[in-house]
Amino acid sequence: MKKITTLIVLAALCLNFPLYAQFYGGVIKPVKTGETVPDLSFPLLSNNIVKSARLSDYRGKLVILDFWATWCAPCVMMIPKMDSLQKQFAGKVVFIPVSSQPQATVTTFMKKLNQQKGKHYDFPEATGDTTLVQMFPHSFLPHYVWIDQEGVVRSFTEFQDVNAANISKFLESRVPEMKQKIDAKPMAYIDSIPFLMNGNGGDGSDLLYHSVLTPYKPGLGLGILQTPEKDGGFRILGRNMNPLQLMAIAGGDKGRLYYMDLDEIKLDVADTAKINSNAIGQEYDEWLANGHGYCYELKVPASMKRHVFEIMRAEIQKFFPDYTVSFVPREKPCMVLESTGDHARMKPKGGTPATAMDRFGATLTNRPLRxxxxxxxxxxxxxxxxxxxxxxxxxxxxxxxxxxxxLDKLNKELAVYGLTLKPGTQTVNEMHVSDKKEAASTQTTPSR
Structure with missing residues (x-):
């Protein structure tokens, strides 16, 4: 039995997070490869000083614009690497991170990151950007724009192409040898209304039940939505998911609705490339578009809410009849949040319910511990x-x-609220996917 080797849901989400607010054909004309960058002015934060800058200020150097966001894991992962590359090619290369997020958000995040890493990453940062994003529209983060010493755009790439070997070749020849990143134009889409409803017979606001399956939709991005509806029902939506991801979503149980971990999925299929891929970025998008990607939505009324995953499992089995999906309960290590006593310090004092968490800490306001x-x-x-x-x-x-x-420092903080976090175990439903055999029985309901 083969064990799957890639994180089938979450790994792709940050990499290909859609930017639906980008501009296409706005007041500033997008710049293509081979064209000279217009010498427009934009605000730049450097050494905690905001000043006006132009790309021409960096003529004579290779400029790599890094379009990023603080919530994008691959973007954050690249910060130390870019710092190292800029030092390695000092005087020849300059990285300019570009974010549409406000200056305060980026500054606070970088301060925390510097403290965590024990280093100081100092780049000229374009924050709150509305100019460069119009010059270089894109659908997914991170997005890199390579501009040569004369101000000519030479390449658009993904993060794996930003490395010392490619930079060295570029400085020698100015001819990019990397695969060009191609972004599909974002498709109009709003999470809060039913997928694919176009007003035919109404706006879909009174739908009681529906189920939709389509092939891959370029520009729609990748994502999972599981949400209660105002009418008491429930909705599950997977945008541009592969078959294995849909199987995993359908197998979700309490506390783990969005994904299943690597060691909770085992494959016994002859051709794994039909249902899952190890590719990343643009190559993964191309694999999805080549008959392996689907958009699926299921909406059920309140009376069927408790059966929503059971319904999805039955539908997924119909959609992919060549495979048998079964679930086997087993114990798995976890971190257990337990009560240790008095909870008076964590009783809310009012305020809008909110949850904020990153690698540096968390704030929970007027919400349950779940x-x-x-x-x-x-x-x-x-x-x-x-x-x-x-x-x-x-x-x-x-x-x-x-x-x-x-963990010791974390528990000292939690102790104030009468809580502790410690290693433990939980019972999980391990998902087994195998090629369908005529004589095999199919178990599609996970053990509870």
Missing amino acids: FLVAAANMKQVTKLPWVDRTGYKEPVTLTIRNGFDN
Whole structure:
């Protein structure tokens, strides 16, 4: 039996997070490869001083624009690498990170990152950008624009192409040898209304039940949405998912609705390339578009809400009849959040319900502890997933300031609120996918 070797859902999401707010054909004409960059002025933050800058200020050097965001994991991963490359090619290469996020957001994030890494990453930063994003429209982050010493755009690439070997070749010949990043124009899409409804017979606001399956949709991005509906029902949406991802979503159980970990999925199929791919970025998009990507939505009324995953599992089995999906319960290591005593310090004092978490800490305002656990698992702040066994269901307010790398420090903070986090185990449903055999029985309902 083969064990899957890629994180089938979350790994792709940050890499290909769609930027639906980008401009196409706005007041500034997009610049293509081979064209000279217009010498427009834009605000630049350098050494904590905001000043006006132009790309011509860097003529004579290779300029690499890095379009990024603080929530994009591959973008953050590239910060130390870009710092190293800029030092290696000092005087020849300059990286300019470009973010549409406000200056305060980027500055606060970089300060925390510097403290965590024990280093100071100092790039000329374009924050709150509305100019460069019109020059270089794109659908996915991170996005890199290579501009030669004369101000001519030579290449658009993904993060894996930003390396010393490619920079050295570029400085020698100015001829990019990297594969060009191609972005599909973002498709109009709003999460809050039913997928594919166009007003025919109504706006879809009174839908009780529907199920939709389409092939890959360029420009729609990759994503998972699982949400209660205003009418008491429930909706599951997977945008541009591969077959294995759809199977995993359908196999979700309490506390792990969005994904299944690597060691919870085992494959026994002759051709794994039909249902999953190890490719990343543009190559992965091309694989999806070549008959391996699907968009799926299921909406059920309140009376069927408790059966929503059972319904999805039955539909996925019909969509992919060549495979048998079964679930086998087993014990798995986890981090257990438990109650240790008095919870008076975490009782809310009012305020708008909110959850904020990153690698540096977390703030939970007027929400139950399950929101903290869900955020920890989505952000993967620890190597093992969290499980809530406090039994405390009331809304709380708490703050974690010292990150999650040191369990002793974390527990000192949690102790103030009558909580502790410690290693434990949980029962999970391991998903087995195999080629369908005529005599084999099919088990499609996970053990509870």
